[in-house]
Amino acid sequence: xxxxxxxxxxxxxxxxxxxxxxxxxxxxxxxxxxxxxxxxxxxxxxxxxxxxxxxxxxxxxxxxxxxxxxxxxxxxxxxxxxxxxxxxxxxxxxxxxxxxxxxxxxxxxxxxxxxxxxxxxxxxxxxxxxxxxxxxxxxxxxxxxxxxxxxxxxxxxxxxxxxxxxxxxxxxxxxxxxxxxxxxxxxxxxxxxxxxxxxxxxxxxxxxxxxxxxxxxxxxxxxxxxxxxxxxxxxxxxxxxxxxxxxxxxxxxxxxxxxxxxxxxxxxxxxxxxxxxxxxxxxxxxxxxxxxxxxxxxxxxxxxxxxxxxxxxxxxxxxxxxxxxxxxxxxxxxxxxxxxxxxxxxxxxxxxxxxxxxxxxxxxxxxxxxxxxxxxxxxxxxxxxxxxxxxxxxxxxxxxxxxxxxxxxxxxxxxxxxxxxxxxxxxxxxxxxxxxxxxxxxxxxxxxxxxxxxxxxxxxxxxxxxxxxxxxxxxxxxxxxxxxxxx
Ligand SMILES: Cc1ncc(COP(=O)(O)O)c(C=O)c1O
Numbered sequence: 155x156x157x158x159x160x161x162x163x164x165x166x167x168x169x170x171x172x173x174x175x176x177x178x179x180x181x182x183x184x185x186x187x188x189x190x191x192x193x194x195x196x197x198x199x200x201x202x203x204x205x206x207x208x209x210x211x212x213x214x215x216x217x218x219x220x221x222x223x224x225x226x227x228x229x230x231x232x233x234x235x236x237x238x239x240x241x242x243x244x245x246x247x248x249x250x251x252x253x254x255x256x257x258x259x260x261x262x263x264x265x266x267x268x269x270x271x272x273x274x275x276x277x278x279x280x281x282x283x284x285x286x287x288x289x290x291x292x293x294x295x296x297x298x299x300x301x302x303x304x305x306x307x308x309x310x311x312x313x314x315x316x317x318x319x320x321x322x323x324x325x326x327x328x329x330x331x332x333x334x335x336x337x338x339x340x341x342x343x344x345x346x347x348x349x350x351x352x353x354x355x356x357x358x359x360x361x362x363x364x365x366x367x368x369x370x371x372x373x374x375x376x377x378x379x380x381x382x383x384x385x386x387x388x389x390x391x392x393x394x395x396x397x398x399x400x401x402x403x404x405x406x407x408x409x410x411x412x413x414x415x416x417x418x419x420x421x422x423x424x425x426x427x428x429x430x431x432x433x434x435x436x437x438x439x440x441x442x443x444x445x446x447x448x449x450x451x452x453x454x455x456x457x458x459x460x461x462x463x464x465x466x467x468x469x470x471x472x473x474x475x476x477x478x479x480x481x482x483x484x485x486x487x488x489x490x491x492x493x494x495x496x497x498x499x500x501x502x503x504x505x506x507x508x509x510x511x512x513x514x515x516x517x518x519x520x521x522x523x524x525x526x527x528x529x530x531x532x533x534x535x536x537x538x539x540x541x542x543x544x545x546x547x548x549x550x551x552x553x554x555x556x557x558x559x560x561x562x563x564x565x566x567x568x569x570x571x572x573x574x575x576x577x578x579x580x581x582x583x584x585x586x587x588x589x590x591x592x593x594x595x596x597x598x599x600x601x602x603x604x605x606x607x608x609x610x611x612x613x614x615x616x617x618x619x620x621x622x623x624x625x626x627x628x629x630x631x632x633x634x635x636x637x638x639x640x641x
Contacts, residue, residue: 156618157213161635164200170207198637217618219562220430225588229534229565229577230323230371232401232423233430236488240426243491244484254479258464264483265463268454271490272438278501279397279417280410281440285449287481291398294418294437295329295365300473301416301441301448302363302392303333308448308471313362313391319348321372321569326365326396335362342571346372346527348382357389363416367396368409369532371569371577373512375402383413392416392445400424401581402509402533405502415442425489436485447471452480507582508533511589515580518593522600526572534579536572547603547610549574554621555602555613559595 184192202210219226226233244250252261272284288294299316306313316330319340327337338356343349348366364386369375376382386393395414401424409417421427422435429435441449451472452465465480496504509532516525516535523537539549553563553576565577580589602609614620 157210157217159635160200160202160207160210161198163206163210164202166201168201168203168206170202170204219557221428224560224562225580225584225592226562227564227578227580227592228562229373229536229579230398230568231565232398232420232533232579232581233562234401234423234581235583236426236428237492237495239495240488240491241428244487249484249487252483259462262463265454265465267490268480268483268486269456269463271486271493272454274490274493275419275438275440278400278404278408279395279419279440280408281417282410282442283446283449283453284438284440285453285476286436286438286486287450287475287477288418288437288439289477289482290422290433290435291396291418291420291437292325292329293476294420294439295325295394295396296333297437297450297473297476298394298416298418298439298441299329299333299335299363300476301439301445302394303335304448304471304473305392305445306362311359311390313360315356315358315360316362317353317356317364317391319366319370320571321346321370322365322367323371323396323398324568326367330363330365340364342370342372346370346374346571347376347378350378350381350385353382353385357385357391359390361386361389361391363392363394365394365396366414367399369399369402369534371399372527372536372572373402373531373534373577373579374527374529375532379412387413398423399533402505404505405498406505410440410442415445416440421489422485426492427485427488434482434485436482436489438486448473450474450476504582505533508580511580511582511584512578514586515578515589515593518589519578519596522596523576533581534577536569537576537578538572539574539576542603543574545603545607547607549576551607551610551613552576552596552599552603555599555610556595557614558616559598561592561595 221233221235248263252264258265268286272286275284276282288297314336315338316335317338317340318326318330319342321342330337340356341349341352368379383393392415393413395409395417397417397419400419417440418437420435420437422429427434447469448471451467451469451474453469454463455466456463512531512533512535516529516531519537523539524541526538527536529535539552549566553566556563567575568577569575599610
């Protein structure tokens with residue numbers, strides 16, 4: 155159902171304010187403001203009461219699909235519920251109102267938080283040191299690959315190639331190519347894991363790094379990870395961990411312990427920050443051993459003697475700055491608050507429940523979908539709707555129809571190696587009741603695809619807008635009211 159915009163409900167003379175009676179002589183504005191600064195054009199402002207405005211925005215907000223209002227099973231993008239206390243803490247004036255130029259002596263608490271957060275990330279991942287500066291996962295990838303380039307340049311080795319599995323997130327090859335490397339794809343085997351025989355074929359003295367997501371974007375843990383690490387290290391390369399899927403392994407496996415040399419994390423997914431619609435995020439990068447020297451500057455250090463914290467610029471091999479100032483600080487505050495509230499045992503439980511929920515859902519959906527990679531899955535899985543195609547129905551139609559049942563659509567058409575992919579990640583914060591409701595909706599959709607596929611092809615039916623042209627909607631959003639079109 156369409157919602158009228160404020161201009162449509164405007165009524166001449168209606169207003170939402172009341173001023174006390176004037177107790178000074180009235181003056182003409184023209185006497186007070188120079189003519190060249192006075193705007194006498196009709197500004198076309200809507201005239202409304204406070205209640206009109208309040209109802210309008212509350213109604214609009216109710217049309218929003220968000221993790222606070224709907225189940226949001228967005229595979230690969232981990233939209234889990236974030237406790238509001240983390241938000242409250244990020245809004246404390248002492249954090250939210252720090253100016254980036256505030257002298258270090260005045261922001262000791264903020265520096266201490268960053269220092270402690272780095273220590274926690276080190277502990278969780280098994281790395282030696284972190285930078286908290288990168289502003290997103292993809293930015294972390296870029297940072298790590300620039301470090302890789304600097305590392306080999308320093309050693310006097312000319313390595314030109316980054317290996318990326320065919321199941322990888324699109325940001326991996328993009329970051330590799332942006333940092334000046336050639337990208338070579340490594341095939342997955344029939345089980346959805348990195349094909350070690352194919353990897354072997356690509357190994358040479360040219361290989362700088364293998365980028366791996368573990369569990370990978372099919373939701374599968376790489377069983378050969380130790381062997382792969384040994385293969386890469388034997389040829390002198392670096393093993394990189396795309397940590398976007400860390401929600402599956404917290405407190406269970408540390409990338410540093412299975413041979414990864416560089417990692418990036420996505421705190422906006424794993425550690426609490428609402429990030430739908432493109433931000434804000436963070437992409438801390440962790441490094442081991444020799445690679446630490448190439449981390450960006452400045453780094454937060456503790457003056458052990460005085461117990462104070464400071465920003466160190468003293469690292470001659472550093473790749474330098476990757477971002478203005480010190481990163482998306484408030485995302486890091488939320489991550490810190492989250493980690494403090496769940497604690498060590500809580501972290502492990504998060505991953506155990508995330509995996510349990512995904513496995514429960516995958517099993518429950520088995521009668522209705524084809525699963526090219528049966529798993530066992532970790533925190534997410536990829537179903538294929540290829541059988542629906544015989545009835546003219548595509549993954550996109552299923553995703554659109556789910557909106558009518560009150561569920562956000564899962565990620566579709568990714569990873570590319572699954573035909574008509576529907577990628578589902580329930581996360582640990584959803585109850586069995588919600589998961590059962592989701593299965594029920596997909597069961598109904600399965601029935602509709604047999605009995606009346608038209609319903610699916612025309613979905614959504616219950617939304618304010620129906621099918622949009624995805625590209626035009628994203629590139630040219632119609633957000634502006636134009637008075638000429640309304641008069
Ligand atoms: C596996 C994987 N790697 C990298 C990224 C990139 O992270 P960001 O969106 O923060 O740039 C994502 C994000 O969706 C991802 O799922």
